[in-house]
Amino acid sequence: MNLDRTQLLEAYRRMRRIRSFEERLSDLVTAGKMGGFMHLYLGEEAVAVGVCSHLSDQDIVTSTHRGHGHCIAKGVGIAEMMAELFGRATGICKGKGGSMHIADLDKGMLGANGIVGAGIPLATGAGLSAQLRGSGEVAVAFFGDGATNQGAFHESLNMAANWKLPVLYVVENNGFGEFTPTEFVIPVKDIAVRADSYAMKSLIADGMDFFDVFEKTGEALDHCRSGQGPVLLECKTYRFGGHFVGDPLVYRSKEEAEDWIQNRDPLDGFEQQCVEASLVDASDLRQIDLEVKEELDAAVEAAEAAPMPDPSELTADVYFEEGA
Amino acid sequence: MNLDRTQLLEAYRRMRRIRSFEERLSDLVTAGKMGGFMHLYLGEEAVAVGVCSHLSDQDIVTSTHRGHGHCIAKGVGIAEMMAELFGRATGICKGKGGSMHIADLDKGMLGANGIVGAGIPLATGAGLSAQLRGSGEVAVAFFGDGATNQGAFHESLNMAANWKLPVLYVVENNGFGEFTPTEFVIPVKDIAVRADSYAMKSLIADGMDFFDVFEKTGEALDHCRSGQGPVLLECKTYRFGGHFVGDPLVYRSKEEAEDWIQNRDPLDGFEQQCVEASLVDASDLRQIDLEVKEELDAAVEAAEAAPMPDPSELTADVYFEEGA
Amino acid sequence: MSRKLGFGAAINEAIQIAMQTDPTVILMGEDVAGGGKREGDDIDEMGGVLGTTRGLVKSFPDRVLDTPISEMGLMGTGVGAAATGLRPIVELMFMDFLGTSLDPLLNQAAKLRYMLGGKARIPLTVRTVSGAGMQAAAQHSQSLYWITAGIPGLKTVIPSNPADAKGLLLAAIRDDNPVVFCEPKLILRTSGEVPEGDYEVPIGKAQRIREGHDVSLIGFGGTVPVCQKAADKLAREDGIECDVIDLRSLQPLDEEAILGSLEKTGRLVVVDESTPRSSVASDVAALCVDQGFDFLEAPVKRVTAPHAPVPFSRTLEQTYIPSAERVIAAVREQA
Amino acid sequence: MSRKLGFGAAINEAIQIAMQTDPTVILMGEDVAGGGKREGDDIDEMGGVLGTTRGLVKSFPDRVLDTPISEMGLMGTGVGAAATGLRPIVELMFMDFLGTSLDPLLNQAAKLRYMLGGKARIPLTVRTVSGAGMQAAAQHSQSLYWITAGIPGLKTVIPSNPADAKGLLLAAIRDDNPVVFCEPKLILRTSGEVPEGDYEVPIGKAQRIREGHDVSLIGFGGTVPVCQKAADKLAREDGIECDVIDLRSLQPLDEEAILGSLEKTGRLVVVDESTPRSSVASDVAALCVDQGFDFLEAPVKRVTAPHAPVPFSRTLEQTYIPSAERVIAAVREQA
């Protein structure tokens, strides 16, 4: 593990940003101030941040319906994200994308995706592009356990393995696809074994542990970058909240959830490990907590004050037009 | 191996029927007497017949673009098949289906399929139907090595494994998908390993050896029928001809093909094993050859004499209509 | 006897009746039970992402199947089951997911009977939620019934109220053809009088829901209330009496009802929530200018969404969806 | 300078030029090389199932990619590559395979730019063979351009001759939007004069290919020769002079060209190889009865395939495809 103090603090900042950003979203949706279908990443922060801490703006990531975490981990600004979720003209997608399509190509974030599994071939294409352009970049696809039952998963991994593309496939196994427990729809214990169908390298990480995710990602990316082909990385994790904001959570036991939330919180775990190893002080983290809160307050305030998109936007950006 | 003489002779008859039927088709297409996209099963006869020798008319099979062999093995009449391929009103599908859609539900043959991989979920549905109706039937999906790269393969096997459906998935690995060698697009040696992604039982058979296919199918169907769930059976085989009639075969080495054709012919192999073990006499087989030839001559003659479909057929059978 | 029911409850009741009256009817889809088969005292089912199928897994534990997220596989499985003795209702959670499930509909269900020379029957019903109105954005808001209505071998229906939803769904399930049943988001949260018991609304028959002699308004699904609102206002403000027709079925199309109304009014506006190209709206207009040419007194106007994806922002989404104002403007333009 | 080339050769030449002039252009699809990368003295490439792309893998060994049979994956890979610096040409062997590749087009390529607020560019070209005429039956003969033309964010073009094929394909490849390029079976075996060198035929512009004042015939792709044949015969036998328009582009539609012709003739027949519902033919008719209402002197006739799958039998297939006789009958009906 070769992270210096600055890097550690930045990792924590991003995890905290995800946590606070989404807790705020939850409040805003519940209060009826924000609309749309909203899926939160709470509890899975270590996965996105653990992986993205290895990436530059040129490396591409593709995401899912649960995409805020990947955006923030990849460095997308929360002010523009907040404005987007309020449907404002100042949003990162001009208010046209919303939660399920939030994206920022300037940061190498090719988009949340409302179609389960659809980001996987997109990342494969980004990997092909990197390979053919000889850019040295990698592509990372984030997707859920449920998405591994999609044909697009199978087809993409096979293609990437045949062509030895520099793609890291990260499955966020949070034990559920919507309300259905993973073991009802996936008859193998470790999704990682699915890599064997493509003679692909696979790894399993504790998705609640930033350091484990970071380390395994490092190993995986070494493999990708050295031309040995793609890797499937399974991160075992858990979503603290419901499938979407408003989910009554009747389909899972409260005990199970409480256990994860109380004992496996990735931010708590990070802090504990860092403080125990004297890598950072708890006070540094509290300072970050405060800064993130302020950043967030400002983001909400700015978003609420921002204008709604002009009606003319309705038919703009459908096509690229020369000189437009 | 528990096949009596009658069963052996019937198996040989079906393999010979496929062989002779398709050799005739090849001539007819080459002579310009028959149209459409025509894919021949020559060389793979032991697979269809080895598997279907275990099935009744109630068991459902789904097939591929290369479907004549499956039809004949399942007991579909070659006269109606020939009429179909001539596009006649007397065809098994009234001339509307043709080679890529040849079918006979009365024989449990749900159809050749022009969409690679599309038969796999159909068989899965037939297996679900059998399970829910408690009929004791099984469903068999035949498909090629290339089809295992389709999403439908992955999705179907996963579903069947979760539900323990009585479905036998038979992959006919003939080394090519169209003109592309299998090893260019499938990075594992044995396709059978793909079953592991679904904790599914798998078997490998020598697809040029009727007896091996028959035996492995028996083992697989015992598993399916006893409620233990689906099986993936990989049959290693080779197509003697091109991908389609008219294929110039420039993309594979003549030596490789000659080796299979000379040394691995499934009909020769069957004869040799049967005669050596004194199970049948060679003269019995010659008699069958003759009968099949006559049957075929009659089929061609009848088909050529049969009427073309009436123009009113163009819009008939699009929908099921009450009382129609 | 009838009582007020929500749109979803009407659908739930139809499925309940269909499953009671026919043991070969099954329901399958992603989370149609939704935790319903899990053990545990504090565990309950969700009954679909919108709760529409809640309770069914309790009544029919073996015939309500949660599937993996595998639309191609589950749709194809539905087709295979339909061809071999079952009568499946497949839930495609959102119609946008036609993208991952088209082949079994386009190339299998729609064509099997024809390709097999009439031997097969595919009694498959696909229930799916269509349209905009919930800020679900570009990939969860499309009205793609123009695709299914365009494919020979499929039928497509779309109710505009809970009573029709129940009757059309029962008819769809019992039809021996593959039928796509759309549940438009615009009206998913409405309720209305719904007859009790078992009844069917025939597929292929439109319904006149307001009689008038000045202009024909043709709507379906979520645009029917829009037409009604426009008709009310036009009567009040302009003294224009609209003949409002609810198509109910997009394929087959009730050409007689459309042409009959046009003959009476000479003017027609068709209101379609989908994008304009390759649309049902275009088909209706094309029918008018062919078979109804002699009746035409004014241009046929199509009020549709723009040729654009569905935007997220609420203000943009509201502009996207055809409004009564736009219908009124179209009618006034014709006058 | 020009010389006679076959339709396929014209396409091949366009790809060759595109790849020479832009190192980011790649070609991917099932068997587009076809054995071309195999070692062995007696081994040669197939260059696609119809031989269209033969030779390209030799010129550009790293940029011509045979893919597994995985349409969803390969189309999505094409979209991802297009969004990140390449300009891919994806071959979808037959247009019927939209069934297994729709999502990356419908929900990704077509919407990414919009959903991202204008930040993305998707310079993707999808080459695909469409239509009937080779007895390829129900699943290999569909004219599904009505689906791609209906999806906002996509463009769809369809040439009617080798020269246009080359110029339209070059324009498609260089367009910064996803463009679907159809190669109709009906004319795949024809040849014609093709200019040498690098040129583009603009997307969105129709072309008048015969001038007349009596009736407008609107065709595209494989129906253009059908219209020409009908026009010849109508001139000869009836003294009716047809204004024949080749649409070339189905989305965007050259509305000006259609309406301009209608204004002149007052009568219009649109000839479309696809099935009738949700069709380009309906869109053209709907345009006429809206924007062109004042010009109309007769019903707009649509000559299309029937609402049925494509049959295998040669006699049925020939009846299925719109014929010059049916066009002539439609024109005579109007007179």
Ligand SMILES: Cc1ncc(C[n+]2csc(CCOP(=O)(O)OP(=O)(O)O)c2C)c(N)n1
């Ligand atoms: C193609 C498609 N099918 C179904 C859905 C509905 N849906 C949205 S999220 C989801 C569950 C996804 O589960 P998983 O991949 O495990 O991701 P998680 O939500 O657990 O992060 C489903 C079924 C969808 N959006 N797209």
Ligand SMILES: Cc1ncc(C[n+]2csc(CCOP(=O)(O)OP(=O)(O)O)c2C)c(N)n1
């Ligand atoms: C969805 C789809 N994609 C592509 C094709 C074109 N195609 C027809 S057969 C074939 C090769 C199939 O290979 P395999 O599955 O190994 O079967 P084989 O022909 O070797 O028996 C291809 C690519 C098709 N018919 N359907």
Ligand SMILES: [Mg+2]
């Ligand atoms: Mg999950």
Ligand SMILES: [Mg+2]
């Ligand atoms: Mg093969």
